[in-house]
Amino acid sequence: MKWDTLEEEPCSLARTVAVIGDRWSLLILRECFLRKRRFEAFQSSLGITRHLLAERLKKLVRFGVLRRIPYQESPKRYEYILTQKGLDLYPIIMSIVHWGNIHMVDSRGRPMLHQHKNCGHMFDPVMVCSECGEPLSAKAVHVHPGPGARQTSPVHAMAADDPKAKAKTES
Amino acid sequence: MKWDTLEEEPCSLARTVAVIGDRWSLLILRECFLRKRRFEAFQSSLGITRHLLAERLKKLVRFGVLRRIPYQESPKRYEYILTQKGLDLYPIIMSIVHWGNIHMVDSRGRPMLHQHKNCGHMFDPVMVCSECGEPLSAKAVHVHPGPGARQTSPVHAMAADDPKAKAKTES
DNA sequence: GCTTTAAAGTTCTATTTTAGAACTGTCAAT
DNA sequence: ATTGACAGTTCTAAAATAGAACTTTAAAGC
Incomplete structure (x- = not known):
């Protein structure tokens, strides 16, 4: 599976996993909820490599979970705070x-x-x-397909608009 | 960080991430909660490679989240069902x-x-x-250290029994 | 009897991700 | 003039994952 398409799948769990389902994001978010906000603070308390931390922070910002906000000018420095989406x-x-x-x-x-x-x-x-x-x-919970449910095919067969995809996966 | 030591960290989030914090485990567990139980069923509905699926199932069994149970003899075939720990x-x-x-x-x-x-x-x-x-x-939540809290050092500095570790990370 | 099919994996190489360390740029403080 | 803090970026090596083919056991179809 290509992980950059996971967020488009018709499954709320899969789409959320696209945001938090890697090894570091949840640990970074733990620090956010413990009021950590800065690059150095994340890095030193987690021991994550600086490279990966930069990547993960970008991803969390891109998904709207964190916001990157300048906390001083010259040199311009940023900190990361949870948005409402992140607080949720x-x-x-x-x-x-x-x-x-x-x-x-x-x-x-x-x-x-x-x-x-x-x-x-x-x-x-x-x-x-x-x-x-x-x-x-x-x-105690019964699951029903909702309005955004896929029709019949499994996740990985949906990509191509191949008319035989449906029949194939049902064989 | 070595991910095989994550489960020993004094943090309940980190220890849980050691179980479910990779790209596939949560998707496999979704299938479990949707009553899927068998290797082929997981593989075809997720599109995960067979190699990775076998690894992840072993991991989930090792952590006590799934139990591997024979459902027929000759040839011996197994299915995977959620334990109470998994249901939780x-x-x-x-x-x-x-x-x-x-x-x-x-x-x-x-x-x-x-x-x-x-x-x-x-x-x-x-x-x-x-x-x-x-x-x-x-x-609305206040966090307190519990009886299993680490003393002072961050996660990644705890491994070695280096007496300077504590002082160093406080500098 | 021979071939096909099914289930549950295992084994292999190629690609992608991550680890680990060093390096960069901007400014303040000494 | 030098050092240090902060927020990154850039590099190579190691590890994880993708993708496909192969294995084993036994039933089913011809």
Whole structure:
């Protein structure tokens, strides 16, 4: 698969993976949510190569997740801050952290604890149904094709406008 | 960074990224949640190379996310099913899909819709506080070091038992 | 009996990505 | 005049991925 076409696939998971589904982007975003903003700060706390960091930051800016903003003139210096689109990644980050807390911690326990300012308590994130408020599980969800669904063919066969593509993948 | 040590870092996000943070794993897991179980089914619907698919399935089995189970004898054939640890990835998958639904869909609309069997409604996933039930946002959360937190040094400087490592990274 | 088909991989080379280190340009501070 | 901070860029070597062909076991069709 060509990864530069992943973002055009008729699948919201695939399109999001085009943005965050590589080895470094989620770690960079973790730093963003921990209020890091600058190139040197990212580089030194992650140990990412400068080359890759520059590339990933460009990609995140291109996708509108980060904004590159000058924080001083002469020499012109920039910092990277989360846009609203970037802030909206918070549930993804938190659900990843929570899964790690449950399934990947060692005997020392959790590296981080989270406190909800609204209620004051230490908490875990819980994913619930927007309609009834009950916690969600895979088995309680039924999936339907939406208006943007592909017709029949699998992802990788869609590119060419080959009239036989559909028949071929169904054989 | 060596990616085979990522899973030992004192960060639940990094440890989870060690499991799902590559280009294919999340797409494979999407298929798992859509009830796909077999090698050929994964391969043909994703277009992943057979080599990579075999590697990724091994990795997911090694991490306890999938279990490899024989479904027939002679010739012995196996299928891959989600463990409880794997099923617990559902909030991650759903939050990724939801972000894509909000920020990455084209004019045709969502590729998939989700119906909650419990209440019958089409829904979106919402992440709430386990203690007060309110929806979460990054700005309403305060982060504290937990019992498994690293002491002071950044990730990449922790490996060697070099007594100067700590001082060096603080300079 | 011989050939084809299916499933679940394995093996091979070519291409792309990433790692690791050094280098650049602009300015402020010493 | 030199050093250092910051935000990158440029290079080569190593690793990962793509793409295709090959393997094994056994059932099905002729």
